[in-house]
Structures are given as C-alpha cells and as structure tokens.
Amino acid sequence: MGNLKIQYMLSRIANNLFWMGRYLERIEHTARYTKVNYFSAMDAPIVLQKDLMLHSLLKMNGKGLAINDFNEQNVLQCLSFDKENPSSIISNIIFARENARGARDIISTELWESINKYYHFVLNYDQESYRTTALYDFTQNSIEQLTIIKGQMDGTLVHNDAWSIIKLGIYLERAAQILRAIHTKWEDIESLKGNEKENISILSHQLAALMRGLESFDMSRKHYRRPPNLHDSLEFLLLNDRFPRSVLSCLRKVTQQIHVISAAKSLTKDSVEFLANKIYARLKHLTIEEITEDLPTFINKTQYDIYLIGAKLEEEYFPL
Amino acid sequence: MEYNKFFNFEYQASSENYDEFVSSDNIVRAHYDPLSAQFAQYKTEHYQKFNEEAKLVFFNEGITFAVYSDNPLGSEKIFPFDFIPRIIPANEWNSIEKGIVQRNRAINEFLKDLYHGKKILKDGIVPKELIYSSANMLSVMEGFDPIGGIYNHISGTDIIRHSDGEYYVLEDNVRCPSGVSYVLANRNTLKKTLPKLFSKCQPQPIIDYPEKLLEMLQSVSPGNSHPNCVVLSPGMYNSAYFEHSFLAQSMGVELVEGRDLFVKNDVVYMKTIHGSQRVHVIYRRIDDPFLDPLLFNTDSVLGTPGLMSAYLAGNVTLVNAPGTGVADDKAVYAYMPEIIKYYLGEEQILKNVPTYRCGEDDDLKYVLENIDKLVVKPVDESGGYGISIGNTLSKEQIKEVQLQIQQNRRNYIAQPIMSLSVHPTYIEGEDTIDSRHIDLRTFCLLGKSTEYVLPGGLTRVALKKGNLIVNSSQGGGSKDTWVI
Numbered sequence: 001m002g003n004l005k006i007q008y009m010l011s012r013i014a015n016n017l018f019w020m021g022r023y024l025e026r027i028e029h030t031a032r033y034t035k036v037n038y039f040s041a042m043d044a045p046i047v048l049q050k051d052l053m054l055h056s057l058l059k060m061n062g063k064g065l066a067i068n069d070f071n072e073q074n075v076l077q078c079l080s081f082d083k084e085n086p087s088s089i090i091s092n093i094i095f096a097r098e099n100a101r102g103a104r105d106i107i108s109t110e111l112w113e114s115i116n117k118y119y120h121f122v123l124n125y126d127q128e129s130y131r132t133t134a135l136y137d138f139t140q141n142s143i144e145q146l147t148i149i150k151g152q153m154d155g156t157l158v159h160n161d162a163w164s165i166i167k168l169g170i171y172l173e174r175a176a177q178i179l180r181a182i183h184t185k186w187e188d189i190e191s192l193k194g195n196e197k198e199n200i201s202i203l204s205h206q207l208a209a210l211m212r213g214l215e216s217f218d219m220s221r222k223h224y225r226r227p228p229n230l231h232d233s234l235e236f237l238l239l240n241d242r243f244p245r246s247v248l249s250c251l252r253k254v255t256q257q258i259h260v261i262s263a264a265k266s267l268t269k270d271s272v273e274f275l276a277n278k279i280y281a282r283l284k285h286l287t288i289e290e291i292t293e294d295l296p297t298f299i300n301k302t303q304y305d306i307y308l309i310g311a312k313l314e315e316e317y318f319p320l
Numbered sequence: 321m322e323y324n325k326f327f328n329f330e331y332q333a334s335s336e337n338y339d340e341f342v343s344s345d346n347i348v349r350a351h352y353d354p355l356s357a358q359f360a361q362y363k364t365e366h367y368q369k370f371n372e373e374a375k376l377v378f379f380n381e382g383i384t385f386a387v388y389s390d391n392p393l394g395s396e397k398i399f400p401f402d403f404i405p406r407i408i409p410a411n412e413w414n415s416i417e418k419g420i421v422q423r424n425r426a427i428n429e430f431l432k433d434l435y436h437g438k439k440i441l442k443d444g445i446v447p448k449e450l451i452y453s454s455a456n457m458l459s460v461m462e463g464f465d466p467i468g469g470i471y472n473h474i475s476g477t478d479i480i481r482h483s484d485g486e487y488y489v490l491e492d493n494v495r496c497p498s499g500v501s502y503v504l505a506n507r508n509t510l511k512k513t514l515p516k517l518f519s520k521c522q523p524q525p526i527i528d529y530p531e532k533l534l535e536m537l538q539s540v541s542p543g544n545s546h547p548n549c550v551v552l553s554p555g556m557y558n559s560a561y562f563e564h565s566f567l568a569q570s571m572g573v574e575l576v577e578g579r580d581l582f583v584k585n586d587v588v589y590m591k592t593i594h595g596s597q598r599v600h601v602i603y604r605r606i607d608d609p610f611l612d613p614l615l616f617n618t619d620s621v622l623g624t625p626g627l628m629s630a631y632l633a634g635n636v637t638l639v640n641a642p643g644t645g646v647a648d649d650k651a652v653y654a655y656m657p658e659i660i661k662y663y664l665g666e667e668q669i670l671k672n673v674p675t676y677r678c679g680e681d682d683d684l685k686y687v688l689e690n691i692d693k694l695v696v697k698p699v700d701e702s703g704g705y706g707i708s709i710g711n712t713l714s715k716e717q718i719k720e721v722q723l724q725i726q727q728n729r730r731n732y733i734a735q736p737i738m739s740l741s742v743h744p745t746y747i748e749g750e751d752t753i754d755s756r757h758i759d760l761r762t763f764c765l766l767g768k769s770t771e772y773v774l775p776g777g778l779t780r781v782a783l784k785k786g787n788l789i790v791n792s793s794q795g796g797g798s799k800d801t802w803v804i
Binding site for chain 2: 011112
C-alpha cells in the first residue's frame, strides 16, 4: 500500500466543507456579539443605549429591519431564529448541518454528532423564552456547543485537505467578522460622541464590549497591563500575530492552510496562494498608527481583500 | 418459564400466527431463555428508559430516513427501533444462509443466461413472454461479460416465517437492496442500551460487513491493484442517503454524485480539488433508468453521461450490473424453484410461496374468484405500494382489484395470505409489550470467488397491530437480529 498519498477530495465536498466552516464561525460571532452587547448595555453610562445597542446588533449581523418592526423582541428574533434572515443563527446552523450531511462520509462521527446535536438544540429551543428571559442561556449554550464542535474538528479529523479546507472557511470568516465588529463599534462610538468627559467613558465602555465580544478583553489587558484604549485594542485585534482572534493571525493561518492544500501545485502569480501571501505580508508590515490615520478605509480595503481570497479559492479549488 | 411472568406483562401469545418467542403451549422457546431471564428483572420504567435511550442515540447520530413528498426541511424521520431483539438459533440460520446463497447463485446464472444464450427460455422452463415483456430487460447488456461473471453482487432476499413454522422467501431484491446500514446501527444502539445481555448471549458479529463489501467491490475491479471504489448516490435528499454516506464512510471510500463524475474516452473520472482521478468500481445506489442520460432517461440529472459506454468498454464496474431487475420481478419469482434446479441441479433449500401468475389463464381464473383469500401484488412496485390484502377488502374494493388485474394481467401476481410470524415488541405510548408481525431482509454478497451472507439481517416489524406491511415508508420499524 505504498502510494496512498493520492488526493481524493471531491471539489463539491470541498465547497461544502469550506462553507460549513464559514457558517459555523458566523454562529459563534453572532451569539457572542449579541450576548456581550445586550448585557453590557445594561450598565452603560448613558441611558439611550438600548436602541443603539439593538441597532448595533443588526448592523453586525448585516440585517436591516423596517422602522415599524423595530423593537427588542423583533431584533432578537431576527438575529437568532428568523429563517428568512440568511445570517441568523438558525439559518446558519441549518446550512452548516446540510453541508456536513453532504460530506457525512468525510467527517468523523464525533464531528457530525456535535453539529447535529447543536442543530436540534436550536430547532427545538423555546423561542418565546429566548426573547424574554433566556437570551443568556441560548447564546452561552451556542458559544459552548460551537467550542465543542471545533474541538471535535481538531481532535477527531485527520489534519488533511478536508480539515484544512474547513479551517480555511473558519479563519477567513473570523477575519471578516473581527473587521465587521470593529467597524460596527467604530460607528457606535462615532454616533455617541458628546462632550469630552462623556466621550472617555463611552469609549472605554464600547471598547470593553468590542473586546469581550471577541473574547480578547482579558488577554489584551494582560498584554498591555492597563485598561483598554483605542490604540491598544485595535492593535491587539488587528496586528497581534500570536492572538488567535486577530486579523493578522487569521490571515497567517489562511496562508498556511492554502499552502497545505496547494502543495501539489507550483506557486504562480495568479494563484490564490500568491494573493493570500501578499495580503498577509502587507498587513504584517503595517503599524497601528498608519492604520488609524484612516480606519474606515483600512477596514473596507481589508474586507475586500478577504472577499478576494475567498472568491479565488473557490474558483481555483472547488468551482461549482 | 411461564410466559405471563416474563416482561412483567401479560404477553399474549398469538393463536393463529407463529410466535417467535413462545410456543403454542405458552412456553418460552429455549433460544430466548437468556433474554427472557434478563428482561424479567425489568419494569415498565426500564422499558421507557431503554426506548428513550435508543431513540436518543438514533437522533444524535442523525440516523434517519426521508419520506418522499415531504418538504426537504424537517422531513427526516428516525427509523423506529424496537429494543427487544429477535433471535434466530444458529442451526436454523445455517440452513437459511445456504438457501440464500443457493438462490442468489441461481439468479446470477439466470441473468448470465438471459443476456447470453437464453437457454432457459429455449428449453421452455421460463416462458419467453415473461422475459420479453419485462421493462427491466436491458438490450445493451446482451452478450456483455461483467468482470468475474457477477451480476447481482448484492442481493436482499426477504424471508418470512409462516404459521406452519417454516421459512419462506417472500421476495428477491437484486437491484439496489437497502437497509443494511440500519442493521449495523441497530446493533450499535442495542449494545449501548443492553450491554449485559450482549455478553451473555454473544450474537454472531456483523461489524465486518463494510470490510466484506469493500473486498467484494475490489474483487470485481477492471485490473488495478489499488482500485478506486466509490458509492454513487442520488444525493442527500434521497430517502436512503444516510445509508449511502454510512457505507462510503465505513468503507473509507468517496461518496459521489453523478455530477462529481465525468467520462472521457470511455474512462470514468471524479472531479477532485487536484484535478481528475480515475474511478474503477461504482457501487451505485441509482436505478438503471437514471444511470446515464445518453442511454436511458435523457432528462435525468442524477447519473453521468457516457457511464454506460465506459461500462460496456470494460473500464469501470457497476455494482449491481445494469439489467438485474429482470430477475427479481415478482412474476419471475414464481419460477425460482425451477430456475434453481435448472442451473444448479439442486432442490431449493428455502421455500417459495405458491404464486399465481395472472398472465396465465388458469391462474387468472382462480385469482379472480378468490381475491378475498389472496394478496395481490403488482410485479414492479417496491416499498409495499399497490399491494391489496384480500381479507381486508370491502366488496367494492374487491371489484376494483378484479378490474385492475384484468386491465393488465401480466402486471399482477397473487399469493395465499401468508401469516407473518409475530414477536414481542415494545408499544410506545401504551407502555406495554405486545406481539407484532415481523419479516427478515437478508444481505448476500457475491464477488469474484467471494461470497458472504450477513448473519441475521434486518428484522422489520409492523408497528400497527395486525398490520402485515413492514416497510419503513409504511410505518414499519426494525429490530436487532441475533444469530446465536
């Protein structure tokens, strides 16, 4: 059985797995952003925070609601259980499970079961109680079950092409979600601007929510040894190569995983590997001062870069 | 042991059917003693718990099937599983096993003959009209020699036990028989639910089925020492998708759909992230008419254009061979004793149910006059559809059936109403244990110089009281089957 290094990964399956990774990652971000911001609004320095928080949740999710429909219950419902909303948690777990089912023979029983279990958890959740009293339970359980799913992914799959492709989906999506969270929070901060004294407390409150929403609050405080400020927070989330929830770290892993799956091919200038390396190298050599000169432009540009990597990856390895 | 102390329920042995568990004088049959002793320790709460646990295992593992006509979302159902296993004594099983191999070997010879010299027709053993009128006879297969001379690599012979205590073959399935994944899932689930009983009884293992299947597939590969075998599925919305993916996964081969394959110069390839990869053996779970739009159903998107021509060029093996359907036709079934004798020179080991062929004048007359005593079946429907059971019909319904038969005589056969044996079964909702009708789907593999019968098989149980139709699409469930 010498020559077993034959690659049998079907293109269609690769596409399923890539998107499965993206859908799963989205769930985690939606759940955590919702949980953190919902509860942090309760101890906000200014009272008008609740509406702003709800708008922020929708913005992060990329979903608008008609003015007449805008109320707390509708917003929460829309984020988690609206099947019409393709970015809701329920839509994403339906998509992710469908993709996992389509690749059932490729992934481990453990991974499949953890996804299937979470799917049933969401589908059978008491939505009424979620909208009124159980938001914490639902979002926290979602985050924890996603952690289990990822644990099964890393612990029970062979780290071969299939695994690399799922991870590619996860890292690309995570980079996109981090940028989106920064962008949304940036707009929240701008829209709250008042006098100088207020601004300081708004800023620190919003930054804390941003960092907690990306599970980076504790670690950044440890890293900088002071309460979060804008400079530190952005540097940590964008450029800290050793923090797994930074854009730079995600992009580095993207280049590494692309290298694994492209090992059979030679590196050409029009390949996705070349593109990803270039984008990673560019970001690696930026300073936070350069970035904050014009943060919105930087975010737009980087979001577009990430979109390009995803599109090119699909085109090169798993066109449908 | 007296029956009524068992299960802590008043288990009522059936008077008109063969009861697998107790004899007609209400004594537990010897091979059920260990099970009976173990279950005597349980109470209703235990049964509820077993039932819930078993359901949870199926649920979490996503062991489901889809029912046609439901919407794609939320249409998956758990295949109802009964935790009381059915036991077949090893000595009985040995003769069943021999009978299954004999029967499927004979079917293979029959197919070879039909697609070559047609001697059996010339010798007048099986009427020509029966074969020539069959839609399942594929002219493209004429004169073609499949590798190893095998047509029905995988056969699912359905067996019942009648009130006389004898086993009978009810049906041969040599197209794409399904259900084997449930056998393995049932075993797996029951091991988790009743571990003690397992070590006590030690049923014959079935866990190596995927290995045997792969071995068989590799044995019929067109010349490659490391053949690439794949499972071809219509996709995840097919009712048996769980089984397709289960088999691919447990054999460690790719699960492909028609769109993943393409044919170039009569060679089949699959599309992978690193380009194309040759395919040698296809275990296809797609029916003949959908295999290749160039040759059969032109608007089918399930298959792969050019697949048949690659097959006929000998560059890929299809399992089962196309055109096997002509042999498991219910009208051909009636001739099985003669077919076995003709090719193997042996008497049939497993009995055939006496069958009336409406295509023949004498038989037709008898059938029309005795519909109330007969089961009438269309010859080409699967899944228990279109069957009428005489003693359940009203006068108007009988007239209707008579009319249907006369309109298309060739399409119907009739058999005496066989009484399927019964088995203690847990009744959900009522929390009791009651007798229900069962049958047995067996699985037989024929390869190039390999043969294998899965010990036991899929015991299907009709969960509705008195119901004789055990198919999952008609509300049937299943049991683990132990050969001890």
